[in-house]
Amino acid sequence: MMSDHQHLRPQAPEIPLRSEGDPSADAVDYLVHHLTSYRYAKPVSRNYGRAHVEPRATPHQRVLSHEVVVDPVPTRLTAHTDFYGNSSTYLLVDGPHSQLDVHSHARVTVSERRYPAEAMSRPWEQCGPDHWGPLLPAESIDFVHPSPRIPDQGEAHEISARVFTPERPIGECLADLTGWIHANFTYDSRATTVTSTLEEVLAERHGVCQDFAHVGVAAVRAAGLAARYVSGYLRTAPSSEGALVTEPADEMIGSAASHAWLSVLVPGIGWVDIDPTNRTFVDQRFVTTAWGRDYADVPPLKGIVVGPPGATSTLDVAVGVVPVAPGTP
């Protein structure tokens, strides 16, 4: 059982509210690069991959261009729109090869997100499926229930009960949840792998951004609201404009790799994205690629390699999300 004094007092992020007379929302253009490189000690014979790396169009994001380049030349490279509307890329390299590079390039425009104060002050109890009205698709119900990687957990209910107190405005709940996870979990890139379960993360209080997103989703769903897992990128250091960035930026965690956060359905607004890892509401620094019930629906890149038994490989990942002036090439 948890009790108050065991936990840090969370410092909640500020809710980005829309006020009368705001100037039109700022928009930022980004060049996005995501390069994944495997080097194999012995040549492998076939490589299959599934990627969710193409940024998707949202009310706050326009995709100007996108391309995935695979080296060696793939025997098959296809993309389809998946169950959740994301672009899902399949690749097959058939034939001996010693390295695999999957390079995703995109150019996107991301606009500011500000939310109406009256919707954000709606009590959270009025944000569940019964209050969605006819405009929200019934499929949103998919994000209310437990999912393969986010099973129903007792501990998530405790976090939920702490955050979603009676009649509390939804905006406050989301800010508090973001701050609470940030304060009570330690970011540790060695603490977890994709095979860490939610139960382990909740017990260890360690994790990476995908784990924090899972914790947040679990807590929101425990309150009976819809929450989805979002995969994407963060803006990298502006100093390295135009070039691939491989060093982490100082101020934000997850900027040198792909990133993950969560999104909550708020009637009257739509989906509101929060990032517990960086204790912030999602803003123009975030590029969205895909969403689903949890990580398993939208891993950025996964695959299966067929090769000599016991072959080893090394992995390098480089991500760059660099602001560029609108209209420049």
Place this chain on the structure above:
Amino acid sequence: MFAADVSAPTPVIDPVPVVLDAEDWDTLSAGLIQRVRLLDALYADLYGPRTVLGTDVAPAAELLQDPAYLRSAIGIPSRGATHLFAVTSTVARQADGSWVVLEDSVDVPDGAGFALELRRVLSRCAPSLYRSTELRRLHPFFDTVRTALHRRTRTDGRAGRTVVLTAGDPDDPLRAFDQSWLANLLGSPVVSVGDLQTGSGSLTLRLPGVDSDPGDTVDALVRLLPSAQLDPLDLGPTPYGGVTGLVEAARCGDVEMLNPFGAGLLENPALRAALPDLCRQILHEDLQLRPAAPTVGASTGAEPARWLSSDPAGGDDLVERPVRLRLMVIASEDGYEVLPGGVAHTDDEAPEALKDIWVTVPETFALPEGADEEPGGERSPGTGSTSGGATSEGSAPGRADAVDSGAAPANGAGVDLGVLTAYPAMTRSIGSDLFWFGRYLERVDSTARLLRTVLDTSNDLGSERSASAGTAQAVLLGAVTDVTTTYPGFLDLDPQDPESVRSEISSLLTDSGRPGSLAQSYASLAHTTRTLRDLISDDVWPVIARMRGSFHLLAGSDNRPLEQGLTDIVDGCLTLSGAVADSMPRNLGWDLTEVGRKLERTMGLLSLLRATLGHRRTRAAEARIAGAVALITESGASYRRTFHAAVQPELLLELLLHDTTLPRSIAFQLDRLNSTLDRLPEVTPSPELRAPLTALRSRIGSWEPQELLRPASGTAPGSTSAVASAPTPAARGGAPTSMLEEADAAIGSLRELATALENRFFRPSESTSRWGIDDV
């Protein structure tokens, strides 16, 4: 009767059929077809636009939470007019005459093959009954299905290849049987996941041993494995291993899955309950067949109808029992048809019995052309002479198209398909089955010969009281244990105690759960034939079935000497050898069978010679033992032709080791093994295959019978050998010779060769590992 395993419990079969008249059938089949049309429309929507989830008639929450809803499988096209290929529905009739549906099997619909077998068996038991009743036949149904499947899979004027995908070794022999029958009816080879590989633009079969060389293209997979476990890339890790990239191959239209991925979602209970509303909404019709009330039974007031049945208590009078009917709906060219028959299961407290389902033809119904066939049941024994082996007594999965050859001309659609017939498939698992078919055929043959001779000579020796007879008896019984590796066996028994000898013999004959027993080797032999329909002669099926019958004799009465049953089995092996040699094409499949047979025979011979001649004994005992070995190895006649002397160990050994003209000699096996290995693909540069055989041939070539059988120095007769790997009881005694060590080494090389062959041809040489980004 149904399963290869001679000890598998046989289901209780009630010969009294469930009879449906044409009117009943029309109502029921129309309802089933409507139901499957509805399920098909639901599949198309749930794995397509998903508009139904936004309506208030579909249980959206229950569907979205169902693990059978495979999110990765949306947007996969269908080649035919429908998505669903087959659905098996279980229905029951209420006392008021209405039908209710108890459940639908949509992910893996089954039961059609079993229905045919039940019909065949019962029509054989009561031919006159089946002849005198005008009932709908089952085979024409599959002609229609096959034609539809051919048209659906055909691409660019090329015949489409449909394969049936099953687990390599289904746990349930009845299910395995059902699956192989279905494959047979569809005219499609049975493959397992390891036989398939996705590539660029096609799904191909994997040939034995050749990684780089893709085999035949597969156009449709009739999937008898749960769809959630078929693609480790898109559907997650699976105990079956799966076929990486299969979901994408289906999405790109390389291959069609039948039933499609994720069809199990249609088994969702909440969806079943919503079908009446969905039917109105989607088909604009009223649902004809209602789902059963949530609680089935007498208490709900929905009394089940009762059907005439045999008395489960064994009484002579017929009784009435409630039954569940399993009926299969399959896609035809532009819609669905219901198999006019099936299997009914009794549904009460008494043990379950299976019943045939008869659909009668109205009196006025005129038989169509081809009416010279039996009206009514599948052809009865003695009347199917034009149809080849598959209709004769005891046929296991045979060639269905042969069964219906008489009706084929009436089926106009068949004409252009003839020229598109595909070649038989060859895959790793089929190659492996051929290799093991050869090995088990040889093992059954040699075990039966060994046991027959030992039984014969035991009878003779048992009547004598001499020491040499006692020794020979002990040695031969011990050899049975050694050769079949069924330790401790006779080594722990008193060879003079007839009761314990008899019980051990009986176990070795009929205990199919005991590795090395004749029954187990036979069951394994029958098992290997399940995928070999296209590759070995139709003549083998009745033989295999008759051999199964011999086991019932071996297990049963004392009226018939066991030797007679064993002779039947030896005869069966001879017939199988002949059928295979006379009809199998001389290709890779034949070579793999040959390699299996020669390897097994060499190992069996070496181990027999080691166990019988490896120790020196008195001249009198040796004469008896060598005489028995000559009988077992069928070399008595050659011996008499070659040597004008009584059977002596050294001379017999000379013959069995080195006479290259004698088909049961070791030299003969090794010559054949060598030339067959040369023909296997990519063997020449494979030292792991070449080296064991070269070592073996030079070792055995250097064996001198005189040297080999000289007692090892420093050991006196009666002492126990230090080199023998098998325990040697005092009763067998004798002075050990270098034969023991030499034979062990040779057998070791053969095992090494067998393993190398399997690794090279049937097992994946590459490993598969998952990769992905761990941290984000």
